[in-house]
Every structure is written in structure tokens, then in C-alpha cells.
Amino acid sequence: MQSDSIKRAIPWMLSLAVLALLPVTGLLRGSFLSHVLVMILLNASMAQAWNIIGGYAGQVSFGHSVFFGIGAYGAAYAVTNLKMTPYPGALAGAVLAAVLAVIIGYPTFKLKGHYFAIATFAIVEVFHRLFMIWEDVGGAVGLDYPILKDGWRNFSWSRSKVGYFYGALILFGIIFSLVRALEKARFGYYLKAIREGQETAESLGVDARRYKLAAMALSAAMAAMCGAFFAQYNYRVDPSMVLSLDMSMRFVLITILGGIGTLWGPLLGAAILIPLQEYTRAYLAKLGPGVDLVIFGLIIILVMQFQPKGIMGMIDAARKRRRKLAAAGNEHEGGRQ
Amino acid sequence: MSEFLQIRNVTMKFGELLADKDVSFDVPKGMICGLIGPNGAGKTTLFNCIAGYYAPTAGEIFFEGKRISGLPPYRIARLGIARTFQVVRPLKEMSVLDNIMVGAFLHHASAAEARKAAERCLDLCFLEEYRNKPAGDLTIGNKKRLEVARALATNPKLLLLDECVAGLTSTEVHDMVQVIKRLRDEGITILMVEHIMEAIMPIADKIVVLSHGEKIAEGSPSVVVHDPMVITAYLGEKFARKLAEQKAAAGEGGAL
Numbered sequence: 001m002q003s004d005s006i007k008r009a010i011p012w013m014l015s016l017a018v019l020a021l022l023p024v025t026g027l028l029r030g031s032f033l034s035h036v037l038v039m040i041l042l043n044a045s046m047a048q049a050w051n052i053i054g055g056y057a058g059q060v061s062f063g064h065s066v067f068f069g070i071g072a073y074g075a076a077y078a079v080t081n082l083k084m085t086p087y088p089g090a091l092a093g094a095v096l097a098a099v100l101a102v103i104i105g106y107p108t109f110k111l112k113g114h115y116f117a118i119a120t121f122a123i124v125e126v127f128h129r130l131f132m133i134w135e136d137v138g139g140a141v142g143l144d145y146p147i148l149k150d151g152w153r154n155f156s157w158s159r160s161k162v163g164y165f166y167g168a169l170i171l172f173g174i175i176f177s178l179v180r181a182l183e184k185a186r187f188g189y190y191l192k193a194i195r196e197g198q199e200t201a202e203s204l205g206v207d208a209r210r211y212k213l214a215a216m217a218l219s220a221a222m223a224a225m226c227g228a229f230f231a232q233y234n235y236r237v238d239p240s241m242v243l244s245l246d247m248s249m250r251f252v253l254i255t256i257l258g259g260i261g262t263l264w265g266p267l268l269g270a271a272i273l274i275p276l277q278e279y280t281r282a283y284l285a286k287l288g289p290g291v292d293l294v295i296f297g298l299i300i301i302l303v304m305q306f307q308p309k310g311i312m313g314m315i316d317a318a319r320k321r322r323r324k325l326a327a328a329g330n331e332h333e334g335g336r337q
Numbered sequence: 338m339s340e341f342l343q344i345r346n347v348t349m350k351f352g353e354l355l356a357d358k359d360v361s362f363d364v365p366k367g368m369i370c371g372l373i374g375p376n377g378a379g380k381t382t383l384f385n386c387i388a389g390y391y392a393p394t395a396g397e398i399f400f401e402g403k404r405i406s407g408l409p410p411y412r413i414a415r416l417g418i419a420r421t422f423q424v425v426r427p428l429k430e431m432s433v434l435d436n437i438m439v440g441a442f443l444h445h446a447s448a449a450e451a452r453k454a455a456e457r458c459l460d461l462c463f464l465e466e467y468r469n470k471p472a473g474d475l476t477i478g479n480k481k482r483l484e485v486a487r488a489l490a491t492n493p494k495l496l497l498l499d500e501c502v503a504g505l506t507s508t509e510v511h512d513m514v515q516v517i518k519r520l521r522d523e524g525i526t527i528l529m530v531e532h533i534m535e536a537i538m539p540i541a542d543k544i545v546v547l548s549h550g551e552k553i554a555e556g557s558p559s560v561v562v563h564d565p566m567v568i569t570a571y572l573g574e575k576f577a578r579k580l581a582e583q584k585a586a587a588g589e590g591g592a593l
């Protein structure tokens with residue numbers, strides 16, 4: 001069994017290694033392409049973080065921009081106000097996000113119905129307003145980074161995006177490896193069972209509330225790590241950048257488009273939406289703010305119309321069709337012999 | 338011995354409706370105990386009280402000497418009581434094997450061990466060929482078997498089966514009855530609700546009869562079927578007559 005799981009890990013490790021070699025090939029010399037790649041990796045990681053609670057455990061959260069924001073502010077606060085490296089700030093942000101996640105989940109997971117979704121919806125507005133008036137973190141202006149020396153110590157690179165690319169790749173590697181392991185473990189089975197039937201899961205000894213809380217805390221902490229990266233990458237943070245419903249919807253939409261509750265859905269969703277968004281941004285901006293979201297909303301509605309399980313669902317269906325055809329073909333040949 | 342499962346004066350009310358009224362009986366360890374009664378007699382409600390889905394309005398339930406009434410379902414499951422649902426509840430998007438593995442994870446932390454334990458239950462309940470099918474795609478008969486297999490995977494001491502053969506063909510009923518007997522022989526105590534008398538009467542060591550929420554009879558199958566209260570409340574004259582004829586025939590043949 002041990003060697004089995006090692007064997008299973010080989011393609012995944014190889015893909016990470018191939019991605020890690022990209023900068024060496026010189027393909028990333030153009031900074032726009034590297035920017036798009038960084039954004040794909042970041043958004044895939046964000047969607048995957050959301051996927052833990054929203055996809056596997058089936059509890060839809062609209063509050064992930066808050067966890068994301070807490071991580072972003074954590075890193076930025078450590079750098080700008082405390083003159084430290086961003087790492088302790090990111091870590092503190094992750095812990096605080098997990099604590100907040102438990103505070104929201106504890107009362108609402110007890111209730112049946114949509115209380116959890118509503119509560120996560122509400123905190124976005126609450127935290128946006130809070131950070132707008134919180135002088136210590138710059139209020140509406142937010143926090144601007146000073147000029148820092150390039151490198152891993154400050155997690156900041158001004159001349160090329162290669163450093164950020166590796167940073168995003170590490171983030172992506174950690175979050176996807178985590179969910180990959182979780183999917184095959186008791187934790188993942190229990191989350192799926194809770195999603196498919198909480199009472200059934202409980203009849204099998206699953207403390208559903210505890211598992212949902214654990215999933216929520218893990219998901220929030222991962223979202224906060226993504227937020228910390230986002231602050232580092234933009235060299236600043238302000239309330240509207242992170243603490244918005246738009247940002248929350250990003251977590252949800254990418255996952256749904258790619259395939260909710262699947263390992264590769266978040267990556268597929270990001271790999272399709274982000275280039276589309278980055279390449280059409282300049283053009284769409286002329287039409288007014290939020291138009292891009294409307295268009296992406298439409299794309300997602302269209303996809304869902306045909307396949308509620310997103311692009312992963314389409315791929316699965318195509319695979320099944322092919323297998324069926326192959327089986328029919330074999331039978332046919334067998335018949336002739 | 339009778340300390341295994343004790344139901345003491347359990348009453349369950351839904352508003353004004355008395356689903357169970359002052360029900361008391363014991364299920365001794367190692368037995369197959371049948372719980373029968375007409376529709377709406379309060380059998381499933383009593384199961385829900387034992388498994389922790391309802392806290393009884395009054396009365397207490399003890400398992401191995403420990404009071405379990407009022408505990409949440411997952412705690413009761415961990416004590417060694419597993420249940421099936423009369424209205425089947427497959428974890429639809431998960432495969433049949435994965436459904437059973439969820440049960441097996443209760444006592445096996447590693448996925449490899451849980452899979453091994455689940456595979457045993459899969460075989461035992463005749464589900465091998467549906468192993469990788471989504472549970473939602475199974476026929477009703479196979480969903481019933483999945484209920485049993487999944488509950489079994491938690492390695493219970495007491496198994497509560499709520500009409501687990503309803504909807505099966507007669508050969509399938511026969512197979513399931515064999516499975517239930519085998520489980521009893523392995524030491525699992527079974528409390529089963531069943532409408533199909535042919536399934537329960539031959540294997541039950543004891544029968545409890547509920548009618549309108551009240552226990553009206555308790556005893557060995559042969560005693561219970563001859564109880565006049567039971568006959569009028571539930572079995573009806575027809576079945577009682579059939580049973581008497583069968584008995585007479587068996588007596589003549591010298592068998593049984």
C-alpha cells in the first residue's frame with residue numbers, strides 16, 4: 001500500500017517539477033505571461049482552499065474574501081508597521097482566519113438550513129466596514145509597502161516575476177498536495193459523507209459538526225495564506241481590494257466552473273477563467289466596472305446548464321463515452337472471431 | 338445477560354401524537370429479536386430513539402448498562418450500535434465501496450485497512466459487482482443491501498435493521514436472511530423490524546409486537562403468533578390459519 005501511494009504521487013510530483021522548470025526555459029521572460037501564470041496558480045489555490053469546505057463538505061461559504069483579507073492584512077501589517085518579514089504576519093493571519101471560521105461555524109453548523117451561508121455572507125460587509133475605519137491598518141487607504149530588498153526574506157521581487165512564480169507554485173503545491181492527501185483519507189471520506197447525507201454520516205459514528213468545523217478552519221487558514229501572497233504580490237492592500245463580495249465570488253465561481261468537490265476542478269477553472277479575464281480586462285474595463293464578473297457569471301450559468309459538475313464533469317462524461325465505445329468495439333470484434 | 342439492550346418505559350410524542358407509549362423490553366446479547374406491528378405502530382420511531390435521532394419524551398434506554406437515551410447518534414454509533422434506514426439513504430455521489438468505507442473508518446484510521454474491512458462487507462451482502470457504481474444508481478433492492486453492508490462495516494455489537502428485506506425478490510430475501518443468521522452466529526445481536534413474516538419468523542429468537550405505540554405481546558415466535566391480541570391487531574385470521582395448517586402438515590410429515 002505504501003509503494004502504491006508513492007506510485008500514485010509520481011505524476012503529481014512530475015507535473016510540479018515541470019512547472020518549476022518553466023522559468024529556466026525562458027518562456028517566462030515576458031512579464032505578462034508570468035503574471036498570468038502567477039494569477040492562475042494563486043486563483044487555483046484560492047479555489048482549492050474554498051473547495052475543502054464548499055466542495056468536499058458541501059457547505060457553501062460566501063465569506064472567503066474575509067479570510068483572504070485577514071491573511072493579506074497580516075502579511076502587510078507585519079511588513080509595514082512591525083518592520084518584520086511577512087512570514088509571521090501570514091501565519092498569524094492564517095491562525096486568526098481559522099479562529100474566525102470556527103466562531104462562525106460553531107453556532108451555524110448546529111442549525112439546519114442556510115444559516116451558515118447567510119452568516120458568511122454577512123461577515124464580508126462587517127469586515128469591510130471595520131477595516132475602512134480601522135486607523136491602525138490604514139483605514140480606507142490601506143497599507144502601502146516600503147521599498148524592500150528583493151528576495152525570499154522579504155518575499156518581494158521588483159525586477160522580474162520569477163520569484164513570485166516560485167512563491168505561487170509553492171502555495172499551489174502545498175494546498176493541492178494537502179487536498180490530494182485529504183481526498184484519500186478518512187477526513188475526506190467523512191466530509192463527502194456529510195455532504196451526501198449528514199444523518200447517514202452520523203449513524204456511522206461521524207461527529208459531523210466537528211468535521212465541518214475542522215474543514216472550515218483548514219479552508220480559512222489556506223485562504224489566508226493566499227491572501228498574504230496577494231498582498232506581497234501587489235505590494236499593498238486596502239479594504240476594497242480584498243474584503244468584497246466580488247472577491248468572495250471568485251472563490252466560488254472558479255471552483256464551480258472547474259468542478260466542485262473534485263481535486264483538479266479548481267485548477268481547470270482558474271486555467272480557463274484567469275487568462276480570459278487578464279486578456280479581456282483592458283477591453284472590458286471600457287464597458288464599466290463589474291462587467292467582467294457578469295460575463296463570467298454567464299459563462300458559468302452556461303456550463304452548469306450542460307454539466308452541473310463543471311468542466312471536470314464534462315471530461316468524466318467524455319471519458320465514460322469513450323470507454324463505452326471501446327467496450328462496444330471489442331465486443332463487436334469478439335463476435336466476429 | 339439481559340443487561341445488553343434495555344428499553345424502559347419509552348414514550349415518544351410528536352405534539353399530541355403518541356408514537357410510542359410506555360414501551361419496555363429487553364434484547365439479550367446474541368439474539369435475533371423481531372419488532373413487528375402494523376403500519377404506524379411506532380417501530381421506526383423506537384429505532385430512532387435507540388439510535389439517538391430522537392430523545393424520548395419519557396423513559397430511558399440502556400446499552401451494556403450505560404444510559405444512551407439522549408446521546409447524539411454519532412456517540413451511540415461509537416458505542417457499537419449501527420442502524421439501517423427504512424427509507425434508504427445512499428450517499429449518492431459516492432461509489433458503493435466508498436459508502437461502505439465511511440462505515441469502516443469508524444474502527445480503521447487508515448484507508449487501506451478501511452478498504453479491506455469494507456470489501457468483506459461488500460462480499461457478504463452480495464454487492465461485489467456494483468463496487469464502483471455510484472450508490473445513487475443502484476436498484477432499490479441493492480440500496481437495501483448497501484444499508485446493511487454500510488452499517489455492518491462499523492463493526493457493531495447491535496445491529497438495528499429497519500425493513501431491510503422489503504422490496505427484495507424472494508430469492509434475495511432468502512439470501513439476506515442467510516446473511517442475518519450468519520451475523521448472529523458471528524456474535525452480533527440483531528433487532529429487526531420486518532413486515533415479511535416469512536423472513537422474520539423462522540430466524541427470530543424473540544418477537545416484540547407493537548400496535549398503536551403500545552407493546553401488546555412479547556415472546557418466542559410460536560407463542561406470539563398464537564396470541565389472540567396479536568392475531569386480531571396485526572396478523573389477521575388468514576395468516577394465523579395458514580400457520581396452523583403448515584404446522585399440522587409438518588407434524589404429519591414428522592419434520593421440524
Ligand SMILES: Nc1ncnc2c1ncn2[C@@H]1O[C@H](COP(=O)(O)OP(=O)(O)OP(=O)(O)O)[C@@H](O)[C@H]1O
Pocket residue numbers: 351354355356374375376377378379380381382383423
Ligand atoms: N417526525 C415525526 N413527526 C410527527 N409524527 C411522526 C414522526 N415520525 C413518525 N411519526 C408518526 O408516528 C407514528 C409512528 O410512526 P413510525 O414511523 O414509527 O411507524 P412504523 O411502525 O415504523 O410504521 P411502518 O411500518 O409504516 O414503517 C405514525 O403515526 C407517524 O405518522
Ligand SMILES: [Mg+2]
Pocket residue numbers: 380381382423
Ligand atoms: Mg417504519
